[in-house]
Amino acid sequence: MTSLAQDDTHFQSLLEQLKDPNMCISAAKRLGELGDTRAVEPLIATLQNQNEQVPTRVREHAAESLGNLGHTRAVEPLIATLQDQSQLVRWRAAESLGKLGDARAVEPLIAALQDQDYNVVNGAIRSLGLLGDARAIKPLMTFAKNRDTWRRACAGKSLGLLGIIEPLIASLNHRNVHVRYSAAESLGELGDARAFEPLIAALQEDQDERVRLSAAESLGKLGDARAVEPLIAALYDRHHHVYMSATRALGELGDARAFEPLITFLHHQIPGKRSCAARCLGKLGDIEPLLALLQDQQELVRCNAALDLGELGDTRAVEPLLALLQDRDKQVRRITAESLGKLGDARAVEPLIACLQDQDHDVIRHAAQSLGKLGASRAIKALSILFENSSNPSVKKAAREALQQLEQK
Template sequence: MPPPVGPVVDRGVLVGAVAGLVVVLLALAVALLTGRWWRRRTEARRARRLAPGRPLLVALAAGDGDDAVLDRLATLPRAQWRALEPVAVSMLGKLRGGARAAIVALLERRGTAVRALHDSRRRRPTVRARAAHLLGVVGGPGATARLVVLLADRDPDVRAVAARALGRLRDPLAAQPLVRCLTGPGRALPHHVVMPALARVGPPARSALVASADHPDPAVRARVAEALGLIGAVDAAPRLVRTLQEDPSAEVRLRAARALGRLGTPSAVDPLLAATAAHEPPALRATAAHASGAIGARRAVPVLAALVDDPQHWVAHTAAAALAAIGPEGVAALRDLAHAADRPGAAAHAREALGKAPGVAA
């Protein structure tokens, strides 16, 4: 029987393929070496440009500089300043008081804020985002107004940078525009972007949120209630209690209960315990139970202990965890429940909560 015949490969094709592979590898090696050389060259050039101004900038930031140092930095050649400016901007996040004011004065004399205002109108989103960041760091006349405009930018990254920048400025005039990013019908921003900015703005932001608490749209009211808890608006607790008790939307009441738990206001305990009643929606009951435990009020122990036997599994589970969070009184109630032979469901939840509680033996 003749042996099987395999495919025939032309020798010229094989040699050509190998030669092509060698050429590609050589090209990659040349590109890699060229890239490294160019990077080293760029870094060396930047270091040369930074060398004259860096000691002066450090002296200014350390408070050792005088007007002569500021004047020398303000008159550095443009190429040297372009290398030094990012260093100066990065210092602002670490400085306070007079040192920060000196760096801001330098940036103002070099026209950084004016240039950022101009760049915030450029076509490229990356340029607008960089300009928004600079405006938040440096501030200056017109910075807040321009950043408010950028909150409606067509690019979501620019909007997010503008919101963070407004938080850094802590300008009360930014409160209402930031709240509109949560409540308005336009281009909204996610909570994790807006909340830190509102928290930095402080009391004006809380006032703007409370003013939106009666919005006709329940989705907006829910976001407002959540936001008040996330920014720690303790003075808004009475308004959140009223929302918990009176709002027609179960979702809004749930968010109010969650916010009250975050705020930890003792006066909210009784309204929260009332929200755990059997006629309330299960999700609200579980959230209110969790919030009661987060506040840590001992008077909540009897109500939560009764809920550990609730037919709604998640309500019972959450009530047991809330008891563990309250402290010794809650743990004692869980231990009693863990050995209640006539309440097997409650005993199971209690044992689970005791097992998860740090430093507590069942």
């Protein structure tokens, strides 16, 4: 049977399960995950079914799945569902209308801001931000001054999506730390250059480390080189997590001024600081510190270095990683096997085949997955033997999937 035929059989099976009281909840959820728009009408019918025998949760998942499928045929049914008796169904409908991006939902969602249920209102706030319609600005401004910290943060982010970032900037000075933290985070996600100076002030002056770390990460996302020196200064923050956020941000900015300060942290007594510094230097184009950390005494540092080298995709790491397949720590071997698959270098094939004899199931599983990614036909025999002889379900699954990948090459 072809994969298309298998997919259609699975789809039809889920439609049948949608009618089964014992299976309808999971079926409604899975239909949204499949992405097949043929499910729209059956899901609408499920959403509109008010029969007491239909579980509320299946209607809730139907509303969610209609948003995931992204078909505007669902707009009107979802708008009608904003009046449903179940607050869970109303909440999912409000969230889904934002995903569909249809302006018909704006006024109904503004009306939903008066709903008695907390989650429904928050869902409407988020969706109004996603829809990007100026009609939502005035009602959202009211919520941006709300005493509820979570609601205030949610409204501020939605206003930011509408181009109104002043409430978020003002929230950086709010007495509640959660409001300040959320505002700093949202300003980074929005990427508006007007947030640069306020975020610098938050990084340098806020008394709470959560706000400072959020400001550091957001400055990295803004991509403004003026942040380099303040972020270098933040490397010496008394709180470890602020240091980590500053290193990540410097890696994002890619400015050579960060080299020398970061090199001083490569021999820091705290393993996490060594790892973060090396990772950032790798992003700046220097993988030598990461290669050196493959020999670190701490297993966690070696794990992080192997992981980062796989993410960076520099084939200079292949030979050092091959040596690490013999590491005494199984987690290090597992991550190394995974990273070698990401690097896509044929030199890893034979060593990864040898890893199929490892004593640890997770190492074997990741070695099998990497062999599938590498497309190495000479691994077929070893993978076939593994599939036949292994009693571990996850290992058998990895071997089967790797063999399927190799057969398609």
